[in-house]
Amino acid sequence: MPTRAPQQRRRRRPTASGVLLSKELITETALRLIGEHGPEALSVRRLGAALGCDPSALYRYFRNTDDLLLAIADRIIGDAMAGFVPGPDWVASLREMAMRVRAGYLAHPRAAAMASYRVTRRENEFRAVETGVGLLLSAGFAPARAVRLYLAFIDTVLSHAALDAACQALPREQREADEQAWTEAYQALDPAAYPALTSVREELRSMADSSFEEAVDLLLVALAARAPGHAET
Amino acid sequence: MPTRAPQQRRRRRPTASGVLLSKELITETALRLIGEHGPEALSVRRLGAALGCDPSALYRYFRNTDDLLLAIADRIIGDAMAGFVPGPDWVASLREMAMRVRAGYLAHPRAAAMASYRVTRRENEFRAVETGVGLLLSAGFAPARAVRLYLAFIDTVLSHAALDAACQALPREQREADEQAWTEAYQALDPAAYPALTSVREELRSMADSSFEEAVDLLLVALAARAPGHAET
DNA sequence: ACTTTGCGTCAATGCTGTTGACATAAGGAC
DNA sequence: GTCCTTATGTCAACAGCATTGACGCAAAGT
Numbered sequence: 001m002p003t004r005a006p007q008q009r010r011r012r013r014p015t016a017s018g019v020l021l022s023k024e025l026i027t028e029t030a031l032r033l034i035g036e037h038g039p040e041a042l043s044v045r046r047l048g049a050a051l052g053c054d055p056s057a058l059y060r061y062f063r064n065t066d067d068l069l070l071a072i073a074d075r076i077i078g079d080a081m082a083g084f085v086p087g088p089d090w091v092a093s094l095r096e097m098a099m100r101v102r103a104g105y106l107a108h109p110r111a112a113a114m115a116s117y118r119v120t121r122r123e124n125e126f127r128a129v130e131t132g133v134g135l136l137l138s139a140g141f142a143p144a145r146a147v148r149l150y151l152a153f154i155d156t157v158l159s160h161a162a163l164d165a166a167c168q169a170l171p172r173e174q175r176e177a178d179e180q181a182w183t184e185a186y187q188a189l190d191p192a193a194y195p196a197l198t199s200v201r202e203e204l205r206s207m208a209d210s211s212f213e214e215a216v217d218l219l220l221v222a223l224a225a226r227a228p229g230h231a232e233t
Numbered sequence: 234m235p236t237r238a239p240q241q242r243r244r245r246r247p248t249a250s251g252v253l254l255s256k257e258l259i260t261e262t263a264l265r266l267i268g269e270h271g272p273e274a275l276s277v278r279r280l281g282a283a284l285g286c287d288p289s290a291l292y293r294y295f296r297n298t299d300d301l302l303l304a305i306a307d308r309i310i311g312d313a314m315a316g317f318v319p320g321p322d323w324v325a326s327l328r329e330m331a332m333r334v335r336a337g338y339l340a341h342p343r344a345a346a347m348a349s350y351r352v353t354r355r356e357n358e359f360r361a362v363e364t365g366v367g368l369l370l371s372a373g374f375a376p377a378r379a380v381r382l383y384l385a386f387i388d389t390v391l392s393h394a395a396l397d398a399a400c401q402a403l404p405r406e407q408r409e410a411d412e413q414a415w416t417e418a419y420q421a422l423d424p425a426a427y428p429a430l431t432s433v434r435e436e437l438r439s440m441a442d443s444s445f446e447e448a449v450d451l452l453l454v455a456l457a458a459r460a461p462g463h464a465e466t
Numbered sequence: 467a468c469t470t471t472g473c474g475t476c477a478a479t480g481c482t483g484t485t486g487a488c489a490t491a492a493g494g495a496c
Numbered sequence: 497g498t499c500c501t502t503a504t505g506t507c508a509a510c511a512g513c514a515t516t517g518a519c520g521c522a523a524a525g526t
Contacts, residue, residue, distance in 0.1 A: 013491060013504055021505085044483060054506050056484080065483065066407055117399040118407075121414040126422060126430070134429035143433040152444040152451060159392035166350040178351075189359060196367030197359070200376040211385040218385060218455040219448070225458070246473055246522065254474085277514060287475050289515075298514070 017052030023061050026051065027071050031111060034072075039110040039169070070122065073115030078124035080104025081131075090135040091224050094153060097132060098216045102161040109165035116162035129154075140228035149223060156219050160212050167210075179208040250285030256294050259284065260305050264341055272343030272402040305341065306348035310357040313337025323368040324457050330365060331390045331449045338394040342401035349395030362387075373461035382456060389452050393445050400443075412441040 012020050019025075029050050034042050044065060048055035062068040080100045086093040105112035119125070132154060136146035167175060182204045191198040247253050262283050266274050277298060281288035295301040313333050319326040338345035365387060369379035400408060415437045424431040 015505060043481085045481085056507080057505050059484075060504055117396050117403075119411040119414045121411075121418040126419070126427060129419075130427045130430050133433055137429055137432065144436045144439070147433050147436040147439055148444070148447060151440055151442075152447040155393060155396060155444045156389060156448050159396040160388060162396070163350055163388060163392040186359075186362075194359065194363045196370055197363050199370065200366055200380050203377045203380040206377070206380055207384055209384075211381070211388045214381060214385040215389050215452070219451050221458070222451040222455040225454070248474060276512085278512080289476085290474050292515075293473055 015051070015053040015057065019052045021051065021053060021057060021061065023071065026058060026061055026068070027075050030068065030072055031075065031108060034111045035108060039114055069115060070118060070120045072111055073118055074120040074122035074124045076104050076108055076112060076115070077101075077120065077128055079107070081124065081128050084131070086131055086135055090139045091220050093135050094132065094223075095216065095220060097128075097135075098153075098157045098212075101157050102164065102212055105161040105165045106168060109169040112165040113162055113169055116158050116165070136223075139223075149226075153219060153223065156215060160215055164210050164212055182207045248284070248286035248290065252285045254284065254286060254290060254294065256304065259291060259294055259301070260308055263301065263305055264308075264344075267341060267343050271405065273404055275343060302344050302347055303351070305344040306351070307355065307357070309337050309341050309345060310361075312340075314357060314361055317364070319364055319368055323372045324453050326368050327365065327386060327456075328449065328453060330361070331386075331445075334390050335394040335397065335445055338398040339401060342398040345398040346395060346402045349391055349398070369456075372456075382459075386452060386456065390449060393448055397443050397445055415440045 012022075014020050026047070030042060030047055033047060033050055044055045044058055048058060051057075058068070062071065080103060081097075084097065084100060086097075105116070129150070132150045133146055136150050136153075137143070139146075141149060167178075186197060186204050186207075187201060189197055197204070252258075259280070263275060263280055266280060266283050277288045277291055281291060284290075291301070295304065313336060314330075317330065317333060319330075338349070362383070365383045366379055369383050369386075370376070372379075374382060400411070403411070419430065419437050419440075420434060422430055430437070
């Protein structure tokens with residue numbers, strides 16, 4: 001009778017090409033595949049080919065492709081949050097968390113775009129939520145409020161990061177065309193029909209840049225103002 | 234020699250089932266299909282079946298499915314902002330704008346999720362930016378500041394709306410699994426390893442709900458506090 | 467009535483995820 | 497060292513997907 005836990009792998013049988021498969025290796029290869037050839041390059045068949053195994057072998061490690069996708073997403077979270085330790089200043093700590101998540105997404109823009117709105121329900125996500133909720137509790141918010149405010153915070157961070165990642169994942173041609181729109185199409189508008197846009201014409205170029213930091217900072221200002229103990233106006 | 238523009242259709246030949254196809258009819262039917270049978274119901278084959286025509290007939294009207302999705306997205310934008318008139322209260326007006334965008338996205342989540350990060354450079358977008366920037370100018374912000382704050386605002390709205398839309402666009406199975414994670418996987422965590430999560434255990438269920446309104450309201454509070462003429466703390 | 471051609475239809479291609487049967491080798495028991 | 501169990505890699509097959517090229521009908525223009 002086997003004494004080991006059933007999910008613990010006991011045997012490691014090499015594939016025809018000699019590779020030893022593992023969840024780790026599969027998620028790494030998938031991430032590399034997406035990074036090199038774009039998100040549409042991720043299919044069970046291509047992943048199998050990249051690993052040197054039969055496509056169906058992957059189903060020994062993941063229930064289906066969604067399961068694999070969640071594993072990839074959780075790995076991105078883990079990489080982004082690796083080594084992060086919250087400090088005494090909860091606002092500054094949340095800010096660093098936001099910047100880390102964004103950096104992690106931008107490091108794998110094409111994978112991030114696929115997974116930003118999912119709940120991975122895996123260890124790295126557990127830890128991140130624990131950290132974020134803990135920071136808001138330490139700020140003095142009551143549990144129900146801390147949870148909702150954390151959700152507003154992390155959704156803003158994740159969705160903004162996904163936006164940036166999606167833009168970065170666009171083909172160069174298309175991205176440049178989008179950026180040029182602000183200095184071309186928007187400069188040629190009829191002043192009578194678009195008075196506000198005309199009066200800010202010189203500033204429209206900055207619409208091509210990310211608003212991530214401003215949006216996060218605005219949100220953190222609002223959070224800080226609502227924290228218990230903060231001097232109300 | 235034909236005098237008509239080449240893109241203008243001259244002949245309307247009915248399909249085998251007697252339907253007269255058109256771009257309008259196809260986008261309408263696609264939206265209805267998504268609305269009635271969920272986002273995964275939209276495939277060229279099913280759309281063809283719903284229209285009573287061969288799937289390949291659609292390629293006479295759209296270059297590919299992406300082209301079709303963009304046509305649908307354009308229609309969503311127009312519908313969402315139709316009839317919107319900004320009022321005297323700039324904060325309330327921005328708020329209504331946000332809610333309209335979100336409603337438009339949620340009404341057609343699949344199409345919205347795929348098109349949210351594209352810059353349309355079309356009239357509906359021009360008008361929306363004009364309106365939004367105009368509201369911030371009316372609040373007293375200087376041009377450069379108004380543009381950047383509008384960007385932070387609209388990116389928050391769009392990315393959050395896209396997040397909600399993407400969740401709604403998930404297959405029922407996956408969406409339910411993601412929601413259940415908060416009442417199952419997150420309830421079973423080790424209290425010693427996850428003290429913060431344990432102390433807010435009862436409230437975690439609310440993580441499955443959207444944070445759109447809270448995030449937008451927090452942002453608007455921060456914007457209002459930064460407006461010229463606002464009493465500083 | 468005749469010609470042109472827009473466009474609906476059919477058939478085929480090569481993708482996709484997923485599954486069940488099968489084979490083989492790893493590892494424990496003795 | 498031998499045997500047995502079983503984890504796991506492989507193979508074949510299925511259904512559904514977007515897309516395309518050839519074909520031919522019927523509607524519009526003359």
